[in-house]
Amino acid sequence: MQGAAPVVERVLPLVVRLERDAPPQRTAALEAAARAVLLMVSTGEPAWRVAVDAWEGARIRKVVRRARGAEWRRAAALEGLTVDHDGAQVRVFPPVPVDGWPRDLARLQVGGTELDDATAPPPPPVGAALVLMSPHVAMSAGKAMAQAGHAAQLGLRSLPPAAASGWREAGFPVAVRTATAARWSAALAAGAPLVRDAGFTEVAPGSATAVFARPATG
Template identity: 60%
Template sequence: MGGDPAGRLGRVSDNDIPESPGSPFRHERTERDEAPQFVLPLVVHIEKDDPPARTDALETAARAVLVMLADERSLGDGEWAGVMRLWQDARIRKVVRRARGGEWRRASALPGITVTGDAAEVRVFPPVPLDGWPKELARLQVSGTDLDDPRPPAPAPAEGPVLWLSPDLDMSAGKAMAQAGHGAQLAWWDLPDGERKAWQAAGFPLSVRTAGAARWRGLTASGLPTVRDAGFTEIAPGSCTVVADHPALRR
């Protein structure tokens, strides 16, 4: 099913960063910075008069990353496997842009996968060089992805996978979508093959929620996969943004 092809990821948390020198989320310069840099583009469909709810968009983006990782075209000798390996050998960058109307139709014509949520639509594309975006995607805006939840999200299912967001950080929806995608990817890499297959067969169910302060302290000390941001945009380098809590990873 594919994993960390470089074999250098490991879990990432406040406590084990020193023992995980190859983590793609360290803000110090590492050998991953010397590799060719690729980006996983995600485009969220946001019509001005009918935007999706924020949590729906975050969950859909996270599932889109998982769908791309598990797709047969990303594995083995698949047509996207080469760029997927290059991307995973460097920093695991994801950039979220928005599209509406004709922009969305043009983006949807490019090779990729569209994943839908309750109302959200996110299209994920094979990784592209950091400075080599297709023109149809390069012209899309990064700004304008601020979204709201019309009502508070329901509590996350106790037995399902949850991507917990830090309560201490104020992230735009686009930034939070990328971070949720990072968390989903860390969980995918840590899961045994059988658990990956089961998750994929179920359609990658997951929830994205913001943790309370006390829960967050426990989560960051739990040993679960934890994202520390590299600090390229919005937040300080090394900030813990997401903890990926999958039932099969709980200790």
């Protein structure tokens, strides 16, 4: 009698475009990543749906890599979708096995995604969902992009079907902001969908990194 087939661990690849002379703002990159994740997990593309369902049924691991110039053009030629948001470009790809990245993605660097905001981000737009980043955990922009994507995905899972459908039809407007200590504590006390990182990179296992603090409203 044959045993069950081994479970293939998958990862969702994201690539942020970082040109030397025009890097994106940090908040814009986080918001683009969150929306890219939402679009991928809601995909109606049959071939992508199979990979997304297999990945969502296990650990929703994400890895953000960076690209510029010819690297970005090669990544953009692969099957996936690109989110352009407020000067940031993030491309998301269907989940792949952890040890089975396409060559043109595997060769891209994970480190070096240090981004800043030139000015403080404005208040979140009316009607946008809100992801709050922890004020207590320092993360590179790439790490924070993955965590914002986790929070947005958990938030979508938490919504009633009608609310989730309405958010999707609106194009998944989402704002990402770093919480004050008081706002962070309030979100945790309210039971907001919370991301606890697995601890593969940068932060200690179990670190609370982001919450889905407010669903989208009409």
